[in-house]
Amino acid sequence: xxxxxxxxxxxxxxxxxxxxxxxxxxxxxxxxxxxxxxxxxxxxxxxxxxxxxxxxxxxxxxxxxxxxxxxxxxxxxxxxxxxxxxxxxxxxxxxxxxxxxxxxxxxxxxxxxxxxxxxxxxxxxxxxxxxxxxxxxxxxxxxxxxxxxxxxxxxxxxxxxxxxxxxxxxxxxxxxxxxxxxxxxxxxxxxxxxxxxxxxxxxxxxxxxxxxxxxxxxxxxxxxxxxxxxxxxxxxxxxxxxxxxxxxxxxxxxxxxxxxxxxxxxxxxxxxxxxxxxxxxxxxxxxxxxxxxxxxxxxxxxxxxxxxxxxxxxxxxxxxxxxxxxxxxxxxxxxxxxxxxxxxxxxxxxxxxxxxxxxxxxxxxxxxxxxxxxxxxxxxxxxxxxxxxxxxxxxxxxxxxxxxxxxxxxxxxxxxxxxxxxxxxxxxxxxxxxxxxxxxxxxxxxxxxxxxxxxxxxxxxxxxxxxxxxxxxxxxxxxxxxxxxxxxxxxx
RNA sequence: CGGGGUGUAGCGCAGUCCGGUAGCGCACCUGGUUUGGGACCAGGGGGUCCCAGGUUCGAAUCCUGGUACCCCGACCA
Numbered sequence: 096x097x098x099x100x101x102x103x104x105x106x107x108x109x110x111x112x113x114x115x116x117x118x119x120x121x122x123x124x125x126x127x128x129x130x131x132x133x134x135x136x137x138x139x140x141x142x143x144x145x146x147x148x149x150x151x152x153x154x155x156x157x158x159x160x161x162x163x164x165x166x167x168x169x170x171x172x173x174x175x176x177x178x179x180x181x182x183x184x185x186x187x188x189x190x191x192x193x194x195x196x197x198x199x200x201x202x203x204x205x206x207x208x209x210x211x212x213x214x215x216x217x218x219x220x221x222x223x224x225x226x227x228x229x230x231x232x233x234x235x236x237x238x239x240x241x242x243x244x245x246x247x248x249x250x251x252x253x254x255x256x257x258x259x260x261x262x263x264x265x266x267x268x269x270x271x272x273x274x275x276x277x278x279x280x281x282x283x284x285x286x287x288x289x290x291x292x293x294x295x296x297x298x299x300x301x302x303x304x305x306x307x308x309x310x311x312x313x314x315x316x317x318x319x320x321x322x323x324x325x326x327x328x329x330x331x332x333x334x335x336x337x338x339x340x341x342x343x344x345x346x347x348x349x350x351x352x353x354x355x356x357x358x359x360x361x362x363x364x365x366x367x368x369x370x371x372x373x374x375x376x377x378x379x380x381x382x383x384x385x386x387x388x389x390x391x392x393x394x395x396x397x398x399x400x401x402x403x404x405x406x407x408x409x410x411x412x413x414x415x416x417x418x419x420x421x422x423x424x425x426x427x428x429x430x431x432x433x434x435x436x437x438x439x440x441x442x443x444x445x446x447x448x449x450x451x452x453x454x455x456x457x458x459x460x461x462x463x464x465x466x467x468x469x470x471x472x473x474x475x476x477x478x479x480x481x482x483x484x485x486x487x488x489x490x491x492x493x494x495x496x497x498x499x500x501x502x503x504x505x506x507x508x509x510x511x512x513x514x515x516x517x518x519x520x521x522x523x524x525x526x527x528x529x530x531x532x533x534x535x536x537x538x539x540x541x542x543x544x545x546x547x548x549x550x551x552x553x554x555x556x557x558x559x560x561x562x563x564x565x566x567x568x569x570x571x572x573x574x575x576x577x578x579x580x581x582x583x584x585x586x587x
Numbered sequence: 588c589g590g591g592g593u594g595u596a597g598c599g600c601a602g603u604c605c606g607g608u609a610g611c612g613c614a615c616c617u618g619g620u621u622u623g624g625g626a627c628c629a630g631g632g633g634g635u636c637c638c639a640g641g642u643u644c645g646a647a648u649c650c651u652g653g654u655a656c657c658c659c660g661a662c663c664a
Contacts, residue, residue, distance in 0.1 A: 098625070099599085108658090127656070183663070219664095253588065253662060260664070313664095333664060372664055403623050442624035460623050470623080587664090 097450050102384045107328045111379060115257045118387045118451050120374065128255040128262030132371070135451065136258075138395035139374055140265065144245065146297050146392070147267065147369070150289050156241040156269060163247075164214040165223045172222060173347035179314025180218040183251045185262075187214040216249045221315060221366055224270045225344040232272060232352050232362055239282070240272040258375035259332075259587055266370035272362045274352065276341075279363035280318075283339040286367040287320040290335035298373065299390040299503035300324050300380050301510055302334055303533075303582060305558025310542050316366075317341035323557045323582065325510040326379040329531030331557045331584035334376050340364035375587075381475075381502050387452025388475055390502055391495040397429040398491065399453045401444045403460030410437070413459050416484075420457065420469070423488055429495070449474060454498050455491065475502050516580065520571045523583070527552050533584045537577035539570035548572055554583045 100113040115121055120136030123129075132140065148158070164187060171177040191208035195201040217223065224242075231237060245267050255261050269286060273279040287304055294300045302322035312319045316338035324334045345351070345361040354360050381388040391397055400417045404410040414435060421431040432453070434444050441458065448456055458470040469487065472479040475498050482490055513532030517523045526534050538544060538556065549555050563579040570577050 112658095123656075125656075179663095248664095250663075252664095254658090254660080264664080266664080336664075368664080370664060401623095405622060437622095440622050440624085440626060442622085442626085444625090445623095446625045458623070462623070 142393045156243045167213045170215045176315030185216040185249045218250045225348040229350045235274045238274045243269045268368040271365045283365045287337040297392045301507040305560040308556045313338045331586040335369040337367035386450030389452035391454045391499045396432045398455045399432045399448045400457045535580045536571045537568035538581045539573045539575035544572045557582045
C-alpha cells in the first residue's frame with residue numbers, strides 16, 4: 096500500500112484525493128475551488144488532447160477560439176440555457192482597481208469603473224458562438240460549420256473535487272451548424288461515437304452510450320447523448336456529452352440561411368464536450384491501493400528504467416546499457432525515463448513509479464549485465480519477469496498492448512459484475528443499498544417518477560442506452576407500461 | 588446554500604483546556620556507511636504561530652471581529 100494513502104476499501108473518496116496529490120497530478124490552489132494541474136497531470140491531459148484533436152480533425156472539424164466573456168444580454172438570449180447555468184456563473188462587473196485611500200498598499204474596486212453591462216465568464220460557449228455564427232451564415236453554401244474550441248470555462252460549483260468538479264476547468268467544446276435536422280443528428284451521434292471510441296481505445300474505459308432523460312438534458316438542447324462509465328466504487332461518471340440543439344440557438348440568435356430551394360430557414364446545431372474530468376475518470380476506473388494505473392496509450396511515460404548498483408563503476412556500465420535500451424525503445428515511439436538519480440534507492444524508485452502509474456518498469460543490475468537480461472515489471476498486475484536483452488524490442492510493445500487490453504478487460508468485467516437487472520422497486524432499492532453499481536430497470540418515462548426515485552434512493556437515470564432492446568415491461572415505481580430498460584445509478 | 592473541521596517550518600501535525608524561551612515526524616543541507624522493494628548514523632538550517640483589534644508585565648494559547656481553505660450533504664460535467 097502506498098504511504099499516506101488510505102486503501103479504496105477504507106475510504107474511497109479520500110483514496111482518490113490523496114492519490115491525485117501524491118501522484119503529483121494536481122493540488123488545490125489557494126483560489127477557492129480551483130486546482131493547479133501539475134506537469135505530470137497536465138501531460139496526461141496533453142495526451143488526451145492529442146488523441147481527441149486528431150479524431151476531431153479526422154472527422155472534418157477545425158479549431159477556433161472565442162472570447163472568455165459573454166455580455167449578459169447575449170448570454171440570456173437562449174432562455175433555457177441561460178436559466179440552466181444562471182446559478183453558477185461568475186460575473187465581471189468592473190474593469191479597474193484603485194488604491195484604497197483608507198488602507199495603504201491595498202486595492203479596492205473602483206466604483207467609477209462599473210461596466211455598462213456585466214460580463215458573464217463563460218460556463219459554456221453556445222451563446223457567444225451562435226452570436227458569431229449569425230454573421231458567418233447566409234447561405235446553405237456556408238454550411239456546415241464544424242468548429243471545436245479548446246478552452247477553459249467557469250462554473251461556480253458549491254462543492255468541488257479535484258478533476259471531477261472544479262470551479263474552473265479545461266475542456267473542448269464542439270459547436271456545429273447544419274442545414275438539416277438529419278445532418279445535425281448524424282453529427283451528434285458521430286461525436287458520441289468518437290467519444291466512446293476515445294474512452295475505450297485510449298482510456299481503456301468501457302462506456303455505455305445512451306440518451307439522457309428530460310431531467311438530465313443539457314439546458315437548451317432537444318436531445319442529449321452521453322457516455323457513462325463505472326468507477327470502482329460502483330458510482331457512475333458521465334464521461335462525455337453530445338447535444339442535438341435543434342434550432343434553439345438559431346432561433347435565439349436569429350441564425351438563418353437561404354436553402355438551395357431559396358427558402359429562408361433556421362440553422363440546426365449541435366454541441367459536444369469532454370473535460371479534464373476525464374482524468375478523474377481515468378484514475379477512479381483503473382488505479383489501485385499502490386497508486387495510479389495508467390493505460391499505455393495515455394501514459395506520459397511508458398517505460399521507466401531503474402538501475403541497481405553499488406559502485407560508480409557498476410553505475411556507469413549499467414547506465415550505458417540503460418541508455419542503449421532507452422534509445423531503442425524511443426526509436427519505436429515510446430516515452431522512456433531513465434531514473435539515474437543516485438540520491439534514491441531502487442526500492443524508493445519502484446514505489447514512486449508505481450504510485451505514478453508508469454505501465455512498465457525495467458530494472459537493471461549487475462546480475463543482469465552478466466546474464467544479458469533485464470527485469471521487466473508490469474504495473475497493472477505487478478508481475479515481474481526476466482527478459483533477455485535481445486528480446487526487449489519485441490516484448491515491450493507486446494507488453495504495453497497487453498496492459499492496455501488487460502485494464503480495459505478488468506474494467507469491463509467489473510462493470511458487468513456490477514450491473515444488475517431488476518423488475519421490482521424492492522429489488523431496486525436492495526441492489527442499490529447492498530451492491531451499488533448500475534441497475535437496469537423499466538421506467539414509465541416521466542420526469543416525476545425519476546424525481547421520486549432520486550429522492551428516495553439518490554439514484555438517477557444515467558442514460559437510456561442506445562442498444563437497449565425493445566421489451567414489454569412495467570415501471571418499477573409506477574407500474575405503468577415501459578418498452579425498454581434504462582440505466583440507474585448513483586453518480587458523481 | 589446547510590452541517591462539520593482546520594489555518595503553527597516546504598508537507599503532515601502536537602502545543603491552545605490551565606498565558607511564561609515554539610516543538611515532533613517527514614522533507615531539506617553537510618559528512619559517512621549503504622543500494623535486487625519505500626536505508627541508517629551523526630551534525631545542521633529553516634517560523635510575521637491566518638489577519639485585525641482587545642485583555643495582560645507577558646498571548647500560538649484568553650476575548651471580539653474578520654478571512655481563507657478543506658471535508659460531508661443538496662445542486663451540477
